[in-house]
Amino acid sequence: QTMATSSSDRRLRHVESGPGRMQRLNAVVLGESIASEEDELVFPSEGFSEQALVSSHEQYLKMYKRSIEDPAGFWSEIASEFYWKTKWGEEVFTENLDVRKGKITIEWFKGATTNVCYNALDRNIEAGNGGKIAIQWEGNEPGHDAQLTYSELLEKVCQLSNYLKDIGIRKGDAVVIYMPMLMELPIAMLACARIGAVHSVVFAGFSTESLAQRIVDCKPKAVITCNAVCRGTKVIQLKDIVDDALVESAKNGILVGACLTYENSSAMMREETKWQDGRDIWWQDVVPKYSTTCEVEWMDAEDPLFLLYTSGSTGKPKGVLHTIGGYMIYTATTFKYAFDYKPSDIYWCTADCGWITGHSYVTYGPLLNGATVVVFEGAPTYPDYGRCWDIVDKFKYVTRYSRKSLRILGSVGEPINPSAWRWLFNVVGDSRCPISDTWWQTETGGFLITPLPGAWPQKPGSATFPFFGVQPAIVDEKGNELEGECSGYLSIKNSWPGAFRTLYGDHERYETTYFKPFSGYYFSGDGCRRDKDGYYWLTGRVDDVINVSGHRIGTAEVESALVSHPQCAEAAVVGVEHEIGAFAAPDRIHWAPGLPKTRSGKIMRRILRKIASRQLDELGDTSTLADPSVVDQLIALSDF
Ligand code: 6R9
Numbered sequence: 001q002t003m004a005t006s007s008s009d010r011r012l013r014h015v016e017s018g019p020g021r022m023q024r025l026n027a028v029v030l031g032e033s034i035a036s037e038e039d040e041l042v043f044p045s046e047g048f049s050e051q052a053l054v055s056s057h058e059q060y061l062k063m064y065k066r067s068i069e070d071p072a073g074f075w076s077e078i079a080s081e082f083y084w085k086t087k088w089g090e091e092v093f094t095e096n097l098d099v100r101k102g103k104i105t106i107e108w109f110k111g112a113t114t115n116v117c118y119n120a121l122d123r124n125i126e127a128g129n130g131g132k133i134a135i136q137w138e139g140n141e142p143g144h145d146a147q148l149t150y151s152e153l154l155e156k157v158c159q160l161s162n163y164l165k166d167i168g169i170r171k172g173d174a175v176v177i178y179m180p181m182l183m184e185l186p187i188a189m190l191a192c193a194r195i196g197a198v199h200s201v202v203f204a205g206f207s208t209e210s211l212a213q214r215i216v217d218c219k220p221k222a223v224i225t226c227n228a229v230c231r232g233t234k235v236i237q238l239k240d241i242v243d244d245a246l247v248e249s250a251k252n253g254i255l256v257g258a259c260l261t262y263e264n265s266s267a268m269m270r271e272e273t274k275w276q277d278g279r280d281i282w283w284q285d286v287v288p289k290y291s292t293t294c295e296v297e298w299m300d301a302e303d304p305l306f307l308l309y310t311s312g313s314t315g316k317p318k319g320v321l322h323t324i325g326g327y328m329i330y331t332a333t334t335f336k337y338a339f340d341y342k343p344s345d346i347y348w349c350t351a352d353c354g355w356i357t358g359h360s361y362v363t364y365g366p367l368l369n370g371a372t373v374v375v376f377e378g379a380p381t382y383p384d385y386g387r388c389w390d391i392v393d394k395f396k397y398v399t400r401y402s403r404k405s406l407r408i409l410g411s412v413g414e415p416i417n418p419s420a421w422r423w424l425f426n427v428v429g430d431s432r433c434p435i436s437d438t439w440w441q442t443e444t445g446g447f448l449i450t451p452l453p454g455a456w457p458q459k460p461g462s463a464t465f466p467f468f469g470v471q472p473a474i475v476d477e478k479g480n481e482l483e484g485e486c487s488g489y490l491s492i493k494n495s496w497p498g499a500f501r502t503l504y505g506d507h508e509r510y511e512t513t514y515f516k517p518f519s520g521y522y523f524s525g526d527g528c529r530r531d532k533d534g535y536y537w538l539t540g541r542v543d544d545v546i547n548v549s550g551h552r553i554g555t556a557e558v559e560s561a562l563v564s565h566p567q568c569a570e571a572a573v574v575g576v577e578h579e580i581g582a583f584a585a586p587d588r589i590h591w592a593p594g595l596p597k598t599r600s601g602k603i604m605r606r607i608l609r610k611i612a613s614r615q616l617d618e619l620g621d622t623s624t625l626a627d628p629s630v631v632d633q634l635i636a637l638s639d640f
Pocket residue numbers: 310355356357411412413414415416437438439440441442443463524525526538540541
């Protein structure tokens with residue numbers, strides 16, 4: 001019922017398709033008076049669908065139907081392609097998403113034992129791919145690069161695993177990783193996974209306070225870091241931040257015994273690095289001495305794999321906990337289908353491993369598929385704005401910026417408005433590459449609503465349809481599910497293997513935040529519209545929704561309207577307290593040189609709201625902003 005209806009299928013067929021060209025439905029042919037944004041269809045280019053894993057809407061519907069009617073069969077078939085030391089029993093999954101029926105629980109493949117690191121590395125090597133490049137690393141400076149094959153990666157992971165075991169890290173112990181995008185970051189994640197330790201990667205742009213807060217919450221036995229990193233022309237001394245965070249944590253009673261520090265000599269020499277004997281150890285001094293083989297710790301599918309903190313809108317950050325088996329299957333499968341993965345692909349995800357996107361689609365999803373992944377240390381703007389396209393061309397060895405090697409483009413993290421979508425499609429992808437606009441969250445582990453690039457026409461700005469096994473529901477404020485064309489609160493009716501299982505140490509907050517707002521559903525916190533063809537359009541966080549005389553307006557909708565003007569590069573919209581007025585017209589428009597964005601590209605509307613309502617002493621933590629000076633500029637500009 002969430003899919004395009006048969007009449008809309010007919011409607012899609014009515015549209016004459018041209019390879020990769022944008023289409024506006026012909027309003028006369030369809031007997032409609034208005035052709036709106038949601039009527040714009042973009043078809044996969046010629047030949048793309050033929051080679052795609054899912055090549056038609058019919059094929060998708062067949063697979064989707066099966067995944068909903070028989071989730072146990074659907075997912076256990078996929079899971080059987082991976083290695084399990086012991087298999088799951090009769091019950092593939094159990095779930096209770098309804099607070100009225102008791103504790104919220106989600107379990108997949110419980111009782112089965114496996115290891116994610118084994119499946120990502122050893123299994124691919126045994127299949128004959130040991131010599132294939134696993135990680136293609138590109139440093140901050142152009143020309144500074146390195147690579148590791150699957151076999152070499154496994155050796156490095158094993159050495160670190162052995163070291164960690166030697167200093168007493170055991171199954172279930174937490175390890176905090178605070179590192180930039182060096183190869184050692186995925187190596188550290190995989191080394192933890194191999195021995196059953198729970199990694200908690202903290203984005204290496206977070207402040208001392210944020211790092212300390214996370215250390216105090218998960219009480220790690222060790223911290224893995226590096227002395228410094230270059231980002232563009234800036235040198236950031238990470239070890240100093242860790243030192244301060246460890247002092248801060250100690251004040252809160254949490255003493256961390258070991259701080260393994262990678263010497264990143266291209267940024268800073270070890271002689272210049274502050275040091276605490278007994279606690280600090282240079283990675284290069286110890287890790288290479290260990291054996292390059294290491295026994296795998298076989299783990300229950302429901303044992304924790306990692307914690308990743310996501311900032312709550314109020315209070316302390318939430319430790320999102322993902323478990324091993326379901327997350328492994330879900331990230332591997334979503335990666336494969338949303339990016340129509342082929343073994344000959346070179347795949348690049350620009351996200352940092354400090355975010356969920358880097359966990360699921362830099363480290364786990366691609367390596368579980370045996371892919372070659374580009375890991376980029378630097379900034380997209382250094383040495384100039386062409387760096388991304390330089391990297392794209394470099395790894396396909398074609399002329400500068402031809403981008404001919406691109407097959408599929410991905411997008412995540414914020415609604416991509418139709419204008420930006422068209423730019424990405426026309427300019428970057430030469431009107432040839434489908435865009436996978438993937439909607440999901442730290443909590444969901446992997447994509448929940450995403451195009452399958454060869455299966456159906458896209459609509460610029462829409463994340464399109466749900467992935468296999470996912471049943472979205474749009475509910476009203478009372479929690480009633482809305483049917484057909486509608487708009488409301490995006491919720492999910494069932495569990496999927498990659499769902500988070502709890503908030504670390506606070507199951508009650510897990511239930512209150514995500515399952516109590518609408519009984520029987522997982523509530524995402526996002527607003528969403530479903531159009532007449534069944535396509536989903538994300539309209540922004542519901543906390544950001546603007547209420548004008550009872551009309552609820554999503555920030556994304558107004559932002560899309562603004563950026564459709566050629567003079568406007570990007571826009572962020574927030575509501576401020578105001579007398580009730582009849583029209584939804586913006587009171588003030590401020591031109592700004594930049595928007596306050598995190599380094600993962602999210603606009604911090606919370607800060608804009610505070611500026612707009614002049615609550616300047618309540619701006620909160622601005623340390624994760626890509627460019628904190630933007631805030632001062634905005635404050636000056638909006639001084640009215
Ligand atoms: C993966 C990630 C989650 C929030 C989510 C939503 C926004 C993510 C989106 C999108 C529109 C998309 N979001 N993808 N909005 N279209 N394709 O970003 O995780 O950092 O936890 O953020 O990001 O608002 O609720 P996370």
